Amino acid sequence: TQSIDLAVVAGDGIGTEVVEQGLLVLETALAGTDAKVATTEFDLGARRWHATGETLTDEDLAAIRTHDAILLGAIGDPSVPSGVLERGLLLKLRFALDHYVNLRPAKLFPGVTSPLANPGEIDFVVVREGTEGPYVGNGGALRVGTPHEIATEVSVNTAFGVERVVRDAFARAAVRPRKHLTLVHKHNVLVHAGHLWRRTVEAVNAEFPDVTTDYLHVDAATIFLTTNPSRFDVIVTDNLFGDILTDQAAAITGGIGLAASANINPDRTAPSMFEPVHGSAPDIAGQGKADPTATVLSVAMLLEHLGLDAQARRVEAAVAADLVERAGRVRTTAEVGREIAARVAG
Amino acid sequence: TQSIDLAVVAGDGIGTEVVEQGLLVLETALAGTDAKVATTEFDLGARRWHATGETLTDEDLAAIRTHDAILLGAIGDPSVPSGVLERGLLLKLRFALDHYVNLRPAKLFPGVTSPLANPGEIDFVVVREGTEGPYVGNGGALRVGTPHEIATEVSVNTAFGVERVVRDAFARAAVRPRKHLTLVHKHNVLVHAGHLWRRTVEAVNAEFPDVTTDYLHVDAATIFLTTNPSRFDVIVTDNLFGDILTDQAAAITGGIGLAASANINPDRTAPSMFEPVHGSAPDIAGQGKADPTATVLSVAMLLEHLGLDAQARRVEAAVAADLVERAGRVRTTAEVGREIAARVAG
Numbered sequence: 001t002q003s004i005d006l007a008v009v010a011g012d013g014i015g016t017e018v019v020e021q022g023l024l025v026l027e028t029a030l031a032g033t034d035a036k037v038a039t040t041e042f043d044l045g046a047r048r049w050h051a052t053g054e055t056l057t058d059e060d061l062a063a064i065r066t067h068d069a070i071l072l073g074a075i076g077d078p079s080v081p082s083g084v085l086e087r088g089l090l091l092k093l094r095f096a097l098d099h100y101v102n103l104r105p106a107k108l109f110p111g112v113t114s115p116l117a118n119p120g121e122i123d124f125v126v127v128r129e130g131t132e133g134p135y136v137g138n139g140g141a142l143r144v145g146t147p148h149e150i151a152t153e154v155s156v157n158t159a160f161g162v163e164r165v166v167r168d169a170f171a172r173a174a175v176r177p178r179k180h181l182t183l184v185h186k187h188n189v190l191v192h193a194g195h196l197w198r199r200t201v202e203a204v205n206a207e208f209p210d211v212t213t214d215y216l217h218v219d220a221a222t223i224f225l226t227t228n229p230s231r232f233d234v235i236v237t238d239n240l241f242g243d244i245l246t247d248q249a250a251a252i253t254g255g256i257g258l259a260a261s262a263n264i265n266p267d268r269t270a271p272s273m274f275e276p277v278h279g280s281a282p283d284i285a286g287q288g289k290a291d292p293t294a295t296v297l298s299v300a301m302l303l304e305h306l307g308l309d310a311q312a313r314r315v316e317a318a319v320a321a322d323l324v325e326r327a328g329r330v331r332t333t334a335e336v337g338r339e340i341a342a343r344v345a346g
Numbered sequence: 347t348q349s350i351d352l353a354v355v356a357g358d359g360i361g362t363e364v365v366e367q368g369l370l371v372l373e374t375a376l377a378g379t380d381a382k383v384a385t386t387e388f389d390l391g392a393r394r395w396h397a398t399g400e401t402l403t404d405e406d407l408a409a410i411r412t413h414d415a416i417l418l419g420a421i422g423d424p425s426v427p428s429g430v431l432e433r434g435l436l437l438k439l440r441f442a443l444d445h446y447v448n449l450r451p452a453k454l455f456p457g458v459t460s461p462l463a464n465p466g467e468i469d470f471v472v473v474r475e476g477t478e479g480p481y482v483g484n485g486g487a488l489r490v491g492t493p494h495e496i497a498t499e500v501s502v503n504t505a506f507g508v509e510r511v512v513r514d515a516f517a518r519a520a521v522r523p524r525k526h527l528t529l530v531h532k533h534n535v536l537v538h539a540g541h542l543w544r545r546t547v548e549a550v551n552a553e554f555p556d557v558t559t560d561y562l563h564v565d566a567a568t569i570f571l572t573t574n575p576s577r578f579d580v581i582v583t584d585n586l587f588g589d590i591l592t593d594q595a596a597a598i599t600g601g602i603g604l605a606a607s608a609n610i611n612p613d614r615t616a617p618s619m620f621e622p623v624h625g626s627a628p629d630i631a632g633q634g635k636a637d638p639t640a641t642v643l644s645v646a647m648l649l650e651h652l653g654l655d656a657q658a659r660r661v662e663a664a665v666a667a668d669l670v671e672r673a674g675r676v677r678t679t680a681e682v683g684r685e686i687a688a689r690v691a692g
């Protein structure tokens with residue numbers, strides 16, 4: 001028997017609601033296999049911060065490290081100053097656990113309405129770098145609050161960091177039918193970082209001669225995501241551009257209620273983390289209105305990461321079937337979770 | 347009589363083709379007024395760089411400075427290393443001439459098909475900061491080409507720079523029917539720059555109490571541009587986010603063939619510059635296929651900037667009328683220009 005030690009960070013707002021359904025589906029998917037899951041809940045997020053002033057202590061991090069994977073709901077609340085939980089908790093997890101591959105599939109499922117008039121087939125994946133770029137927290141401010149204030153943000157990009165995520169993206173492209181990789185950056189303006197990314201894609205391409213590549217400036221990428229999303233197969237990009245493009249990608253494939261993500265440490269030196277792309281949505285929290293589908297699809301990515309491919313496919317198929325029939329039905333978070341779980345079981 | 351000294355930088359690729367039509371419309375709009383235009387052409391761009399290695403010399407810049415305004419076509423060619431012309435010419439003009447307001451309207455004209463299924467009414471304007479942010483060219487690379495390469499890009503934001511563009515955006519919002527300003531940034535991650543922007547919007551709001559404001563993270567903004575673009579009235583944002591959002595804004599309003607822009611120095615210490623948002627499009631250059639409409643609409647912004655409001659409205663109305671009737675017709679660049687000019691004359 002495979003025993004899965006899962007760290008659960010339900011977090012804030014709708015986080016707890018969607019994670020509950022994600023766990024239900026996970027347990028259902030494992031029933032009848034010889035794998036079983038043991039969960040440890042971590043009390044992290046706005047409540048903990050208000051109570052203790054802590055975001056993520058060394059002890060929390062050490063405890064989380066002992067797990068096989070992490071399921072995260074959502075982090076963030078308007079009652080906490082902007083950036084405190086994002087940088088002190090969510091990004092700290094991604095950085096400390098070396099989640100250098102932030103994997104975000106964008107797929108328009110049958111039955112799902114896209115806001116695009118002619119979406120065509122949409123089935124691509126964004127490989128977003130997760131540990132560098134403008135997200136490193138490198139920068140600062142001088143003379144804050146005076147007319148002479150100056151604030152800087154430094155994007156840090158290393159050959160080491162870029163190469164490993166580019167190689168991962170190539171490997172993913174190589175096993176997809178279209179075998180195509182698009183680098184998105186802005187190398188005509190951000191010349192230092194951009195040229196490092198470009199040279200790295202050219203160099204690593206030699207290891208994957210079957211994979212074709214092209215390049216788009218980030219501004220042009222937003223155009224193609226609107227006019228011809230079918231052109232994309234695998235996108236590799238930096239942390240900030242990946243953040244932006246994956247929200248747009250979610251929007252054209254039915255919204256962030258459906259967008260899953262995996263923060264992967266491919267070297268498995270620390271647990272990977274699975275989370276919906278959406279935030280804590282305080283405006284609808286506690287009302288049973290949140291769509292747990294993104295979390296359920298993140299659970300499918302978790303299963304795949306743990307080598308439980310058949311179970312991952314089962315969960316995905318259950319979601320796909322649910323999506324075909326959901327149009328026009330108003331269901332609670334728990335109802336959606338239960339119905340998907342029933343399909344997984346059935 | 348008002349004599350307008352116009353510096354013309356046709357530039358690369360389709361730049362020359364679209365500028366020719368822009369000038370035709372400009373001259374037509376001025377016929378019968380007491381204003382007349384005198385143009386000076388500047389040979390800048392890829393051809394000049396190949397011939398002389400120069401992008402923009404001190405003499406070029408000094409000569410351009412003596413003009414009342416600049417009409418620019420497009421800069422950039424694949425034969426020139428990425429960044430050389432962008433940073434050495436286009437951005438150098440924007441920075442040296444202190445174009446701190448990069449104004450980019452997004453309007454879905456009647457007769458124009460949006461790629462969105464339900465675009466609704468789209469009529470907003472992006473006030474993109476033009477002289478700071480990650481565009482400052484502050485950054486560098488170490489150990490280039492080795493496994494230890496590190497490349498940085500520094501976003502520089504000052505109270506001075508942010509406040510002046512935010513004030514300009516408020517002033518624009520205050521005279522629009524909806525009087526609404528949306529700040530777009532990413533202050534939960536880029537905390538130093540983001541908080542400077544946020545505090546500045548709050549502070550300047552006191553001078554414009556009629557203007558309502560809200561805030562969106564840049565990733566969320568791409569979602570709303572897809573699902574509900576009608577919600578936007580005036581957007582104010584930094585140089586890079588503005589670059590990204592305005593291409594997406596162009597995409598949802600009929601494409602970059604229609605997207606105009608103005609690089610404005612509101613203090614009038616140097617000439618402002620008017621240019622289509624699109625690039626040099628080398629793939630279609632020289633074939634008479636480029637749509638000059640974005641340049642013509644940029645000419646309307648130029649007329650307005652010079653205080654020739656009636657002429658500006660005439661050009662806009664001519665474009666609007668042309669757009670209503672263009673569906674299905676294939677015309678050359680010159681035909682589109684001539685037909686719009688005829689409407690302006692007529």
Ligand SMILES: CC(C)[C@H](C(=O)O)[C@@H](O)C(=O)O
Pocket residue numbers: 076086090091243277279534535565
């Ligand atoms: C909450 C925020 C820090 C985060 C990010 O910017 O990465 C979110 O937008 C995401 O995409 O997961």
Ligand SMILES: CC(C)[C@H](C(=O)O)[C@@H](O)C(=O)O
Pocket residue numbers: 188189219422432433436437589623625
């Ligand atoms: C060509 C490039 C430097 C430029 C920019 O990034 O500003 C362009 O994309 C634009 O939007 O005008």
